Amino acid sequence: QKEVEQNSGPLSVPEGAIASLNCTYSDRVSQSFFWYRQYSGKSPELIMSIYSNGDKEDGRFTAQLNKASQYVSLLIRDSQPSDSATYLCALGGNTGFQKLVFGTGTRLLVSP
Amino acid sequence: AAGVIQSPRHLIKEKRETATLKCYPIPRHDTVYWYQQGPGQDPQFLISFYEKMQSDKGSIPDRFSAQQFSDYHSELNMSSLELGDSALYFCASSLAGGRGLDTQYFGPGTRLTVL
Numbered sequence: 001q002k003e004v005e006q007n008s009g010p011l012s013v014p015e016g017a018i019a020s021l022n023c024t025y026s027d028r029v030s031q032s033f034f035w036y037r038q039y040s041g042k043s044p045e046l047i048m049s050i051y052s053n054g055d056k057e058d059g060r061f062t063a064q065l066n067k068a069s070q071y072v073s074l075l076i077r078d079s080q081p082s083d084s085a086t087y088l089c090a091l092g093g094n095t096g097f098q099k100l101v102f103g104t105g106t107r108l109l110v111s112p
Numbered sequence: 113a114a115g116v117i118q119s120p121r122h123l124i125k126e127k128r129e130t131a132t133l134k135c136y137p138i139p140r141h142d143t144v145y146w147y148q149q150g151p152g153q154d155p156q157f158l159i160s161f162y163e164k165m166q167s168d169k170g171s172i173p174d175r176f177s178a179q180q181f182s183d184y185h186s187e188l189n190m191s192s193l194e195l196g197d198s199a200l201y202f203c204a205s206s207l208a209g210g211r212g213l214d215t216q217y218f219g220p221g222t223r224l225t226v227l
Contacts, residue, residue, distance in 0.1 A: 032214060043202055043218040044155065088154060092214055099145060099168050100204075100216060102154035 003027050006089050006103035014111055019076040021106050023089030026070065032092035033065055034100065035074045037085045044088055048074065079110045114139055116205050116219030124225045125193050133188040133222045137205030143167065144186040145204040145216060146178060155202060161186055162208055193226045200224075 005024045013019045021035075032051050036044035048063040050056045050072065056063045062075040076083055086105040092098055117136040125131050137144050143162045147155035157170035161180035172178075175193075180186045190197060200223055204216040 034215070036218075041200075041223075043200075043221045046215060046217060049215050092216075098214065099157040099160060099170060100147075100155075101157070104154050 003101050004089055004091055004103035006087075006106045008104055009107040010109045011106055012109045012111065013079050015079060015081060017079050017110075019079045019083065019108055019110070021074040021076070021087050021089075021108065022071060023073065023103055024071045025089075025091055027091060027101070028067075028070070030091040030093065030101075033063075033072045034090040034092060035061075035063060035072075036088040036090060036102075037083075038088055038105065039085045047087070076108075079108075081110045081112050084108055084110045116203055116217055118201075118203050118219040118222050120222060121220065122223050122225075124227065126227055127193060127195065129193050129226075131190045131193060131224060133190070133201055133203075133224075135186045135188070135203030135205075135219060137184050137186070137203075138217060141205035141207050141217075142184060143206045143208045143214075144180055144184070145206070146172075146186070146188050147202045147204065147218075149200040149202065149221075151199075158188070190224075195226050198224060198226045 035047040038044045050063040050065045060077045064073045088105045089103040090100040119134045145160040146158040149155045158172040160168045164180045178188045200221045202221045203219045206216045
């Protein structure tokens, strides 16, 4: 079983709606959590990082972390067609220079 | 702001040939990571270096080797290439030191095609 689980999608939402992306993980040691956005054939682009339980907001993006339930989510408000991409959930370690373990990604489609 | 630089961006090789991929981290970043992403797959960790020493090793084939140089750039050397090595290879860099500083930023990648 993969350490990081994501629904592969596609998740389809209309423009202007809220997109909700979810990720569950099995490694209780991880202390750092990341959301990356990846367009087809391009490199992963950092959207959010979160380390503590609760919510973290940055513009239209809100990351939520619940370590007891071992899930992390990403909300995208006022979704735009340009948000259409694959969103990768990634787990880091609890110290510096530790590898990222990625989920398989959720493909988001925002229709105009 | 300066980003991670990778070269070449595209590389076509024949089976059993050798390839060298280069990565130049963000200035002042001391840690470099290499990931391999096959078609339709998520990035898989290969190897990382901190202050020119190997810090972690993932599912990297014995045919591959890597190192980090004194200027912190890194090279991934791939020998006896196989068709299955065709993939996107990403380099990422970070500034080690714990929470908030270990965020990895990815380069544009090298697309390797083995014929």
